[in-house]
Each structure stands twice: as structure tokens, then as C-alpha cells.
Amino acid sequence: xxxxxxxxxxxxxxxxxxxxxxxxxxxxxxxxxxxxxxxxxxxxxxxxxxxxxxxxxxxxxxxxxxxxxxxxxxxxxxxxxxxxxxxxxxxxxxxxxxxxxxxxxxxxxxxxxxxxxxxxxxxxxxxxxxxxxxxxxxxxxxxxxxxxxxxxxxxxxxxxxxxxxxxxxxxxxxxxxxxxxxxxxxxxxxxxxxxxxxxxxxxxxxxxxxxxxxxxxxxxxxxxxxxxxxxxxxxxxxxxxxxxxxxxxxxxxxxxxxxxxxxxxxxxxxxxxxxxxxxxxxxxxxxxxxxxxxxxxxxxxxxxxxxxxxxxxxxxxxxxxxxxxxxxxxxxxxxxxxxxxxxxxxxxxxxxxxxxxxxxxxxxxxxxxxxxxxxxxxxxxx
Amino acid sequence: xxxxxxxxxxxxxxxxxxxxxxxxxxxxxxxxxxxxxxxxxxxxxxxxxxxxxxxxxxxxxxxxxxxxxxxxxxxxxxxxxxxxxxxxxxxxxxxxxxxxxxxxxxxxxxxxxxxxxxxxxxxxxxxxxxxxxxxxxxxxxxxxxxxxxxxxxxxxxxxxxxxxxxxxxxxxxxxxxxxxxxxxxxxxxxxxxxxxxxxxxxxxxxxxxxxxxxxxxxxxxxxxxxxxxxxxxxxxxxxxxxxxxxxxxxxxxxxxxxxxxxxxxxxxxxxxxxxxxxxxxxxxxxxxxxxxxxxxxxxxxxxxxxxxxxxxxxxxxxxxxxxxxxxxxxxxxxxxxxxxxxxxxxxxxxxxxxxxxxxxxxxxxxxxxxxxxxxxxxxxxxxxxxxxxxxxxxxxxxxxxxxxxxxxxxxxxxxxxxxxxxxxxxxxxxxxxxxxxxxxxxxxxxxxxxxxxxxxxxxxxxxxxxxxxxxxxxxxxxxxxxxxxxxxxxxxxxxxxxxxxxxxxxxxxxxxxxxxxxxxxxxxxxxxxxxxxxxxxxxxxxxxxxxxxxxxxx
Numbered sequence: 001x002x003x004x005x006x007x008x009x010x011x012x013x014x015x016x017x018x019x020x021x022x023x024x025x026x027x028x029x030x031x032x033x034x035x036x037x038x039x040x041x042x043x044x045x046x047x048x049x050x051x052x053x054x055x056x057x058x059x060x061x062x063x064x065x066x067x068x069x070x071x072x073x074x075x076x077x078x079x080x081x082x083x084x085x086x087x088x089x090x091x092x093x094x095x096x097x098x099x100x101x102x103x104x105x106x107x108x109x110x111x112x113x114x115x116x117x118x119x120x121x122x123x124x125x126x127x128x129x130x131x132x133x134x135x136x137x138x139x140x141x142x143x144x145x146x147x148x149x150x151x152x153x154x155x156x157x158x159x160x161x162x163x164x165x166x167x168x169x170x171x172x173x174x175x176x177x178x179x180x181x182x183x184x185x186x187x188x189x190x191x192x193x194x195x196x197x198x199x200x201x202x203x204x205x206x207x208x209x210x211x212x213x214x215x216x217x218x219x220x221x222x223x224x225x226x227x228x229x230x231x232x233x234x235x236x237x238x239x240x241x242x243x244x245x246x247x248x249x250x251x252x253x254x255x256x257x258x259x260x261x262x263x264x265x266x267x268x269x270x271x272x273x274x275x276x277x278x279x280x281x282x283x284x285x286x287x288x289x290x291x292x293x294x295x296x297x298x299x300x301x302x303x304x305x306x307x308x309x310x311x312x313x314x315x316x317x318x319x320x321x322x323x324x325x326x327x328x329x330x331x332x333x334x335x336x337x338x339x340x341x342x343x344x345x346x347x348x349x350x351x352x353x354x355x356x357x358x359x360x361x362x363x364x365x366x367x368x369x370x371x372x373x374x375x376x377x378x379x380x381x382x
Numbered sequence: 383x384x385x386x387x388x389x390x391x392x393x394x395x396x397x398x399x400x401x402x403x404x405x406x407x408x409x410x411x412x413x414x415x416x417x418x419x420x421x422x423x424x425x426x427x428x429x430x431x432x433x434x435x436x437x438x439x440x441x442x443x444x445x446x447x448x449x450x451x452x453x454x455x456x457x458x459x460x461x462x463x464x465x466x467x468x469x470x471x472x473x474x475x476x477x478x479x480x481x482x483x484x485x486x487x488x489x490x491x492x493x494x495x496x497x498x499x500x501x502x503x504x505x506x507x508x509x510x511x512x513x514x515x516x517x518x519x520x521x522x523x524x525x526x527x528x529x530x531x532x533x534x535x536x537x538x539x540x541x542x543x544x545x546x547x548x549x550x551x552x553x554x555x556x557x558x559x560x561x562x563x564x565x566x567x568x569x570x571x572x573x574x575x576x577x578x579x580x581x582x583x584x585x586x587x588x589x590x591x592x593x594x595x596x597x598x599x600x601x602x603x604x605x606x607x608x609x610x611x612x613x614x615x616x617x618x619x620x621x622x623x624x625x626x627x628x629x630x631x632x633x634x635x636x637x638x639x640x641x642x643x644x645x646x647x648x649x650x651x652x653x654x655x656x657x658x659x660x661x662x663x664x665x666x667x668x669x670x671x672x673x674x675x676x677x678x679x680x681x682x683x684x685x686x687x688x689x690x691x692x693x694x695x696x697x698x699x700x701x702x703x704x705x706x707x708x709x710x711x712x713x714x715x716x717x718x719x720x721x722x723x724x725x726x727x728x729x730x731x732x733x734x735x736x737x738x739x740x741x742x743x744x745x746x747x748x749x750x751x752x753x754x755x756x757x758x759x760x761x762x763x764x765x766x767x768x769x770x771x772x773x774x775x776x777x778x779x780x781x782x783x784x785x786x787x788x789x790x791x792x793x794x795x796x797x798x799x800x801x802x803x804x805x806x807x808x809x810x811x812x813x814x815x816x817x818x819x820x821x822x823x824x825x826x827x828x829x830x831x832x833x834x835x836x837x838x839x840x841x842x843x844x845x846x847x848x849x850x851x852x853x854x855x856x857x858x859x860x861x862x863x864x865x866x867x868x869x870x871x872x873x874x875x876x877x878x879x880x881x882x883x884x885x886x887x888x889x890x891x892x893x894x895x896x897x898x899x900x901x902x903x904x905x906x907x908x909x910x911x912x913x914x915x916x917x918x919x920x921x922x923x924x925x926x927x928x929x930x931x932x933x934x935x936x
Contacts, residue, residue: 065461066461069463071463108463108464111462111463111464111465112464112465112467113464113467299455302451302455341462341463342463342464343454343462344452344453344454344460344462345443345448345449345452345462345464345466346448346451346452347442347448348444348445348447348448348451348452349443349444349445349447349448350442350444350448354451359462359464359466360463360464363442363464363467366442
């Protein structure tokens with residue numbers, strides 16, 4: 001039975017190397033993510049009430065305990081990437097990167113989580129050279145995908161691939177690898193699927209001021225204006241009731257009014273306090289502004305690092321007023337108090353990032369992971 | 383009935399499905415009980431049936447510490463917005479497949495509740511030969527009415543009263559287990575089934591020993607407190623709600639000064655009016671051979687008591703000419719006197735004195751008498767038993783007799799039944815009931831592992847347990863703690879009924895082959911619930927039975 005890589009090599013007039021197949025993913029357990037690029041200046045407030053100190057939300061969150069929680073939907077996206085082969089085009093060797101993308105959304109009813117939307121996709125990322133003609137690229141790769149799906153090894157197992165992605169062939173800078181280009185385009189595809197899920201929720205009126213969506217990770221999509229969902233005004237309206245919660249962030253990107261790093265304001269954040277919200281304009285997205293703030297949901301005496309137990313929260317500023325004056329401080333307080341009330345149960349013992357994890361997000365992530373094909377199974381298709 | 387899918391089979395690395403068992407997950411709110419039957423769709427359009435054995439609840443909490451931390455590090459007032467994900471998983475034992483396919487059920491196969499016909503098929507109840515009802519089961523008790531299943535349970539009587547298997551042993555705590563009521567339920571079902579059978583090989587007579595109060599002293603009178611629900615249950619099981627028929631009560635003879643029974647005067651008089659009474663006596667001339675039975679619970683390692691009994695029975699000394707119990711006691715007195723030279727030199731005076739101590743209290747009881755006057759309903763147990771007929775029920779009251787006397791009477795009963803079945807009678811063999819069922823409660827008094835090994839009653843009980851099946855002597859016995867009963871007695875019982883018992887009892891080796899969950903259920907059984915083990919059932923069954931059909935004394 002012909003394997004996928006052999007088929008691709010034949011179809012694209014390349015030569016398959018049949019090299020070692022392996023998973024490319026690395027899992028970071030640290031709350032500190034030094035690779036995060038966005039920098040936040042503390043002099044730019046992202047909220048209406050401007051104070052220069054942390055805000056205690058313990059009373060507010062306590063009062064809200066037992067009430068209907070603000071967050072009803074929980075979104076997480078993840079992908080697994082694999083280097084499945086090396087292929088030669090014109091004496092140049094390129095990796096073939098394959099991936100499994102999972103985007104899941106769960107909703108909460110009577111304290112129990114149920115699946116709302118699940119998108120599972122298998123994709124392959126090939127270099128540009130795999131299309132020898134370069135014309136009608138979309139059609140070419142769509143056809144290639146259809147042909148791949150028709151091969152026996154996939155048909156027998158009832159497995160399909162939803163897209164053949166293309167990564168650009170740039171001259172590699174020191175430290176750069178083609179694999180990373182492949183991973184990046186699979187990541188972009190995952191983000192597009194996430195945007196698609198948010199759009200679907202918004203279109204079906206699932207989200208409103210009493211029914212927020214909590215998304216795992218940042219809302220700052222690197223490719224906000226690409227993919228199938230690139231109309232910014234539509235994106236913005238879709239994200240009216242969406243909060244991004246990041247487990248890991250780069251505290252070094254927090255600057256004080258003098259432009260110096262001010263990670264300590266986050267490290268010393270007292271329990272159930274939030275920082276003031278800061279305004280952040282994404283360099284990547286251009287004219288999309290975010291309110292970003294941090295909240296401590298676990299006492300630092302129980303965590304390994306002072307940054308464990310802190311979540312970075314963000315919300316896209318939608319209206320002109322919001323973009324000029326920042327988000328209503330009261331809304332930020334309500335959102336934050338609700339986040340604090342999401343602190344229990346914990347996934348201690350199952351996930352080393354337990355202090356930064358919110359259980360509904362963790363469950364959504366677990367749900368998606370349970371749907372992946374096993375690495376061995378997936379790799380053996382190639 | 384609608385098929386309701388309640389979960390799916392889960393085969394994991396650690397817990398694979400096997401030929402014998404499988405696991406399935408289900409909602410944490412679905413109430414199932416051990417013994418409920420469930421069905422699984424299997425390959426080739428077949429259906430595998432399973433019986434629920436264990437039910438566990440699981441969440442994604444990896445440790446107790448996680449649970450503690452999830453409550454804000456031990457804050458009991460902590461409230462969370464999301465409940466931990468949790469579900470129940472159930473271990474089920476495979477009991478059958480519609481196409482006899484026994485390869486393990488596959489992961490993800492849907493599991494559903496079974497309907498009545500499927501439950502019957504699953505438990506092997508659909509094709510029982512010689513059915514004898516032994517109770518009813520209720521399944522999915524907590525489900526909606528449309529899913530509930532109630533059906534009578536029958537066992538193959540060949541495996542209860544022979545020839546394939548015989549004897550029933552019932553164990554359980556006094557009162558809570560309702561052992562007597564359950565024994566009577568089955569015995570009544572047997573009487574109903576066989577009273578109309580004309581096959582001479584299936585003629586049955588019954589002998590019950592009443593050991594507690596007035597328990598069995600009105601089994602021929604209807605239970606006026608039987609409610610409609612119970613009557614419906616009897617109807618459902620194809621049984622009448624009438625009491626026992628052809629009953630005769632044998633009371634120990636009493637005098638005006640000495641009462642040997644808890645039965646009231648009114649009760650006895652009403653039974654006498656119906657000619658259902660006999661007063662049993664022991665006459666020295668005929669019953670001296672049973673003296674050994676008075677020593678059933680006496681440890682006699684040097685066999686001195688045995689020697690004395692042999693001495694008497696073999697009519698040595700003056701014992702051959704003695705006709706009454708009084709002369710007998712006087713003669714014994716003589717042997718006990720210092721310096722007597724009557725006795726065999728090998729039997730010491732101290733042994734005669736010990737003998738005297740044991741027999742003198744018992745033999746002064748009015749049942750040890752000169753003669754039995756038939757006109758006054760007086761009888762000897764031997765005479766009564768030798769004349770027992772098909773369908774007769776003899777209730778022999780021994781409740782008020784002291785323990786040694788109880789053993790004596792019980793020993794005499796089984797000895798006589800043995801003699802009858804072994805042809806020690808002038809009766810036509812075809813006239814003798816082909817099977818005689820003896821019911822005795824508190825078996826521990828006669829067959830516990832503490833009873834001396836040379837006890838004549840224990841020897842007889844073992845003999846009945848081992849050979850009774852072929853002789854047509856069937857033993858229905860009951861006791862509080864099965865574990866104390868001599869192995870050779872319980873081991874030969876084909877059917878076992880376990881009522882409510884306690885945790886210490888189930889930890890004994892007698893229960894080692896019963897799955898843990900069933901053992902634990904034994905400590906929680908309600909009155910009127912039993913766990914039944916019989917060779918024809920594919921699994922042990924938890925059955926229920928309605929209130930007794932005969933009069934209950936409060």
C-alpha cells in the first residue's frame with residue numbers, strides 16, 4: 001500500500017528521502033514565556049478609571065460566588081506537528097510537515113461542560129516548490145489534497161486531510177529552519193479555525209454580555225488579516241464578548257513609565273488582585289487595540305514561581321470610545337472577579353501548569369487531545 | 383419496552399474487555415444496581431448479556447491532594463463554577479451471547495437496559511426444566527416504570543430436591559434475614575407443585591422442626607395481614623396465597639404441671655378439634671436405643687459415655703429387664719453408688735456419675751413416659767414418621783425443650799426418616815413418599831464445627847448431606863453463620879441462599895468465591911431479599927419473596 005509521502009513525491013515530481021518521522025512539538029510548563037513579543041507600557045491605561053495600584057477583587061469575587069457565571073463558552077485550539085519526510089525539489093531538500101489541528105468549544109450548563117463545537121483537521125505543509133507550475137496554486141493544492149484523500153491507506157482507515165498548506169521558501173537566516181515555516185502555517189490554519197468557531201458562536205447569537213467566551217491564550221493573532229476571516233470590523237464585532245486568558249506570558253514585556261522593565265509589579269501581585277489594565281496596540285494587527293491586565297488567582301506561597309498563579313487577560317477594544325478611553329473599569333472588575341471564581345477545581349497532579357490553568361479550559365483542552373490520532377498511528381500513515 | 387442506551391463499553395490498556403467481563407461508562411446520575419442485567423451489541427448482530435457486578439464513580443482528580451487544593455487549600459465553603467468531570471464505570475460479568483459468541487465485546491459498543499424476555503434469556507431462566515419458583519427479581523428499580531422488569535425466578539427442582547442435586551442451606555442474621563419465612567416460601571411452592579403430581583416417584587412429605595417460639599405452629603392458617611401487593615406477587619409467581627395443607631403438629635407431651643411448648647392452650651385445642659395434633663412421648667422399651675442422642679453435644683474423647691450406652695443398649699447387667707424410665711434411673715443410681723460391683727470393671731464409677739448427671743434431668747421430662755395412649759392423640763415420633771404420607775407436613779415442636787432434648791428429638795427424627803427410607807417398615811414401598819424434606823433451623827446446634835466429631839447427629843447429618851439425594855431425604859437447613867457449619871454439610875448443598883449477614887461473616891473463607899460486591903451486598907440486604915446460588919443459574923441472583931401465606935404470631 002502506497003504511503004502518503006511516496007504519493008506526494010510522485011505527484012509533485014520530487015524525490016522522497018524516507019527519513020525519520022517524529023513529532024516536532026515541545027511543551028513548555030513555565031508561566032514565563034520569553035518569546036512573547038508584545039510589550040506593554042504601563043503609562044498607557046486601557047481602562048476608564050486610571051489608578052496606579054493593584055485592585056483588590058476578593059470581595060467582589062466572593063459576592064459573585066454561586067451566581068450565574070459570566071463565562072459560558074470555552075475555546076481552545078491546539079495542533080500537533082510532525083516532520084514526516086524530506087523531499088527533494090531541484091536539488092533542494094525540504095521537510096514535509098504534517099499536523100493534526102483540533103479546535104474545540106465547550107459550553108457550561110448546570111456546572112457541567114458539554115461539547116459545543118469540535119473541529120478536527122489533518123493537514124500537510126509542503127514547500128512552494130512542490131507546485132512546479134506555480135499557477136492556480138489554490139486549485140493545485142486542493143486537487144492534490146483530494147488525490148491524497150483518495151489513496152488506499154487513508155480510505156481504508158476513513159481518514160481525510162482537509163488541506164495541503166504551502167510554506168514559503170525564504171532564504172534561511174541563522175537558526176531558522178524550514179520545519180518552523182511548516183509549523184507556522186499549520187499554526188495559522190489552527191488560528192483560522194479558532195476564528196471560524198468564534199464567528200460561528202457570534203453568528204448564532206451564543207455570545208452576549210451575560211454569556212462570554214473564554215479563549216485559551218492570547219487574542220492577538222499574528223495573522224489577524226489573513227485567512228478566511230480577515231475583515232477586521234467583523235472580527236471585532238465577533239470578539240465583543242470574548243476574553244483571552246494566557247497561562248504564560250513574558251513579564252519582561254511590561255514597562256514602567258520610564259520605559260524600564262517592571263516585571264515585579266506582576267510578581268508581587270497580591271492574591272485576587274489585578275493590575276490596572278494597560279492599552280496595547282498590536283504591531284502585527286495594526287489598528288487593533290487591546291486592554292491587557294494580570295490577575296493572581298493562586299497564593300504565591302503555594303506556587304513554585306511568583307509568576308505561577310497569574311493569568312494575563314485581554315480583551316479587544318471594539319468601540320471608538322473604548323479605543324480612546326479604554327475599557328470600562330467596572331466591566332474589567334466583573335470579568336476579573338469571574339475569572340477568579342473559575343480558579344477551582346484545579347488540575348494539580350495532571351498538569352504541571354495547574355496554578356495557571358482554569359478548569360473549563362483544561363477540560364476543553366483534554367477533550368480536544370482525546371480526539372487526536374495517536375502519534376504512532378498518524379506517523380505510520382506517511 | 384423501549385431500548386435505552388445507558389453507556390458504552392470502554393476497553394482500556396489496564397482494563398481490557400475479556401471473555402468473562404467488561405467495563406462500560408455511564409452517567410453518574412443513572413441508578414443501576416448490582417445484579418441488574420444489561421445488554422451490549424456485539425459482532426454478527428449478536429447481543430452479549432452482562433450482569434452488573436461493581437459500580438465505581440470516577441473523576442479526573444488524580445489525588446486527594448488535588449481535591450483539597452481545589453477547595454482553596456481546604457476551605458470547606460469554597461464553591462466552584464464547574465463541577466469536576468465525572469462518570470460512573472461499571473464492571474459487568476458476561477453471562478451469555480445470543481449467538482454463543484464469547485470473544486470480548488468491543489470498545490465503544492452501546493450498552494442498554496434489557497427487557498423482560500432478554501433478562502430471562504440472559505439469566506438462563508427461559509428454558510428451565512421442572513421449574514420451581516424460588517422468588518422474584520426486580521430490575522432497574524430506580525428507572526422509569528416503563529423500563530422496570532419484575533419476573534418470577536424458577537430453579538430446576540431436580541437440582542433442589544434431587545435427583546441431580548439436593549439440599550438447601552439458608553444463612554443470615556436472625557430476624558433481619560427472615561430465614562424461616564424464606565424456607566417456608568420455597569417449601570410451600572414445593573407442596574403446591576407436587577401435591578397435584580400423580581407420579582409416585584415425585585411424592586413428597588415434609589417434616590419441619592419448630593425451634594423458635596410459635597413460628598411454625600400455625601402454618602395451616604391463612605395470614606390475614608397479607609396485603610394486596612403480596613397477593614399480586616403470589617399471583618405473578620403462579621402460586622396461591624393459601625397456607626400449607628395436610629399439616630399435623632407434633633407437640634412434646636406436657637403435663638398440667640410441666641409445659642413443653644410455647645403453643646397456647648387455645649391454639650392446641652383448635653388444632654385438636656381439627657385432628658391435627660399429636661403429643662409425642664418416648665417409651666423406655668422402644669426408645670432406649672436412642673440414648674446416645676442425649677450425648678450428641680458431649681465431648682467424649684475416652685468414649686466412656688459410649689461404653690455405658692453400649693452397656694445399656696446391649697442389655698448387660700439388669701438393663702435387659704428394665705421397662706420404665708424410673709427403673710432405668712434407679713438402676714443408674716445403683717451403678718453410681720460407691721463400692722458397687724455390678725458394673726463392668728472397665729467403666730469407672732465417676733463415669734456412671736457423669737452419665738447420670740446428663741440423663742437424669744432430661745429423662746425426668748414428661749415426654750419420657752410409660753406409654754402412649756393413641757386415643758388421647760399421644761404418639762411416638764417413630765410411629766408418626768413411619769406412617770407419613772405423600773403431601774403430609776409434620777411440624778415437630780421442640781422450641782421449648784432444653785438444648786440436649788432438642789438434639790435428642792431432632793436426632794430421633796432423622797434416624798426414623800432414615801429407617802423409613804431404608805425400608806425398616808412393613809409399609810408398601812410405593813406408599814412411602816419418594817422424598818422427605820426435613821427443615822431444621824439453627825443447624826449450628828447440630829452441625830457446627832464445634833460439635834464433637836463423634837456426635838451421632840452430626841454423623842447422620844453428614845450422611846444425609848452426602849447420601850440423602852439418592853435416598854430421597856432432603857435437608858433444608860438454616861443458620862445464622864454459615865461459616866461455622868461443618869464443611870461436609872454445606873458443601874453438599876446444591877442451593878445456597880444468603881440473607882442479610884455481617885461484615886465479619888463475609889470475611890470467612892466460605893465466601894471467598896463470591897465477588898466482593900455481592901458479598902458486601904449481603905450486609906445490606908433488606909428483609910425479604912436473598913442472594914441465591916444454584917447450579918442452573920449463570921450468575922448468583924438477588925431475589926425477593928413476599929410475606930408468608932400462613933399466620934404470623936406477633
